[in-house]
Amino acid sequence: MADNLPPPTINADSAQYWEAARREKLVIRKCRACDALHFMPRAVCPSCWSHDLEWVEATGRGKIHSFTIIRRAPLPAFVDRVPYAVALIDLSEGPRMMANIVGENALNIRIGDEVEVTFERRGEGAVPQFKLLSA
Amino acid sequence: MSLRNKIAIVGVGESDIGKVPNMTGLGLNAQAAKRALDDAGLKVTDIDGLLTAYSFTEPYFMLGSVMCEYLGLKPRYNASMVVGGASPAVMLKHAAEAIAAGHAETVLICAGENRASGQTRDQAVAALLAVGHPYFEQPYGPSIPGFYAMIAQRHMAEYGTTREHLAQVAVTARRHALLHPNAHMKKPLAMEDVLAAKPIADPLGMFDCCLLSDAGGAFIVTSAERARDLPSRPIYLLGIGEYHTHEHLLCAPSLTEFGASVSGQAAYAMAGLGPSDMDFAELYDCFTIVPLIELEELGFCKRGESGAFYADGKAAIGGELPVNTHGGMLSHAHAGAAGGLFGIVEAVRQLRGGLGPRQVDGAETALVHNEGGILSSHCTLILANQQR
Ligand SMILES: [Zn+2]
Numbered sequence: 070m071a072d073n074l075p076p077p078t079i080n081a082d083s084a085q086y087w088e089a090a091r092r093e094k095l096v097i098r099k100c101r102a103c104d105a106l107h108f109m110p111r112a113v114c115p116s117c118w119s120h121d122l123e124w125v126e127a128t129g130r131g132k133i134h135s136f137t138i139i140r141r142a143p144l145p146a147f148v149d150r151v152p153y154a155v156a157l158i159d160l161s162e163g164p165r166m167m168a169n170i171v172g173e174n175a176l177n178i179r180i181g182d183e184v185e186v187t188f189e190r191r192g193e194g195a196v197p198q199f200k201l202l203s204a
Numbered sequence: 205m206s207l208r209n210k211i212a213i214v215g216v217g218e219s220d221i222g223k224v225p226n227m228t229g230l231g232l233n234a235q236a237a238k239r240a241l242d243d244a245g246l247k248v249t250d251i252d253g254l255l256t257a258y259s260f261t262e263p264y265f266m267l268g269s270v271m272c273e274y275l276g277l278k279p280r281y282n283a284s285m286v287v288g289g290a291s292p293a294v295m296l297k298h299a300a301e302a303i304a305a306g307h308a309e310t311v312l313i314c315a316g317e318n319r320a321s322g323q324t325r326d327q328a329v330a331a332l333l334a335v336g337h338p339y340f341e342q343p344y345g346p347s348i349p350g351f352y353a354m355i356a357q358r359h360m361a362e363y364g365t366t367r368e369h370l371a372q373v374a375v376t377a378r379r380h381a382l383l384h385p386n387a388h389m390k391k392p393l394a395m396e397d398v399l400a401a402k403p404i405a406d407p408l409g410m411f412d413c414c415l416l417s418d419a420g421g422a423f424i425v426t427s428a429e430r431a432r433d434l435p436s437r438p439i440y441l442l443g444i445g446e447y448h449t450h451e452h453l454l455c456a457p458s459l460t461e462f463g464a465s466v467s468g469q470a471a472y473a474m475a476g477l478g479p480s481d482m483d484f485a486e487l488y489d490c491f492t493i494v495p496l497i498e499l500e501e502l503g504f505c506k507r508g509e510s511g512a513f514y515a516d517g518k519a520a521i522g523g524e525l526p527v528n529t530h531g532g533m534l535s536h537a538h539a540g541a542a543g544g545l546f547g548i549v550e551a552v553r554q555l556r557g558g559l560g561p562r563q564v565d566g567a568e569t570a571l572v573h574n575e576g577g578i579l580s581s582h583c584t585l586i587l588a589n590q591q592r
Binding site: 074075076077078080083108109134135136137138139140141142143144145146147150153155156157165166167168169180191196 | 326329330333337338339340341342343344345346347348349350353354355357358361402403404405406407408452453454455459
């Protein structure tokens, strides 16, 4: 199903993020100077502009901050997947990221639902996705 | 530097709007510019500055220079500015600063695209996805309506805003558009139509989303001093402010509080006025949730009360604060940066008066808000038909 979906785009900021995802690990950036964590990896800490950054592994747990069910696909590659859930997930470490909610009951999600990371193969790599944490 | 009372809008123009297959995007800009020039009673040689924004359908490099070339202008002040839908108001701010500093005297600001004819609907939807983050959002198949839908869901969850509240924004916009001779939409729209429309991204349906129009808009800005010599009635800039918090939704500091409150405060402070002094407002309305949030951010109602504000008819012409008296981007026109620019055009026309059934009674002071991205970039301006 994910065969024709866009594979990860790897660049100097994100190479380690996507390499971790390929190995089914979710990593985020941490600043050694001010301890701030950030998603969307950058060459500097967006809080203090330090270059002294490291990668830390996230627990992969989080909560749905908001979501939508996409019923009209924006690109041909997603037409076969409609309807599907896109959500903003607040990781338990703090940073927020976007992903699909996949698996059972994905279309019945609510704000505040607890989710955990799973990985969807795309091309040679994988993208982090989330599924509802079973009660 | 306070710009209060120093700058006036002296001419406004709209191109033909809707499906205009016989004109290019540049042509639509030129038509709007010519109409603004005539409206101002100026000659081509009076224009010594030009600002324009961007185009998805005709993505020329150096669009500002391309526009000058197309129009035969050789200005001493020119740029293309890209802060999404916030561009027209931000361009006004830059032009005002340049005029106040003596870098230009009379600046043409224009924007527009042939979005209905220059690309298919699928191409338009795909091209606009460039607003989403290419690596950390787009792999998940979000859409622009989807981003705004997530904001709407959060507003509904935090404040109890309803599906009907959103629909009322579209219904009100359409009623206003039917009073505008040049609006893209010509047929009435009922609440039931909005609720029954094709779903796009929950909770938003087709009529919660802005149009894709062929349209260009333009206005001309000069000093208040120079405006006195012109035949048109000048509309004065009393206050203006901007604020930028993010571009991509995943980096937005909040899904319910945005930069409009900051840009609004700056505009109010410069004008020495507050929300209760505004006779009407032209807000950004790319999706129905947006004017609701802006009413709250700009101090016209408390957080969570914007849905009731619309439901009670306060945003309709004749209500407490008429909003988007031309029909907005939901029903008048949307074509790139021209969408927000038409809010400025409409505010000028209302403040001059004489619009018949569309006229807001006693229109003397107005607020216009433009936002770009996903409620990312904000610029608020306050206009009046007299210096204060
Ligand atoms: Zn830091």
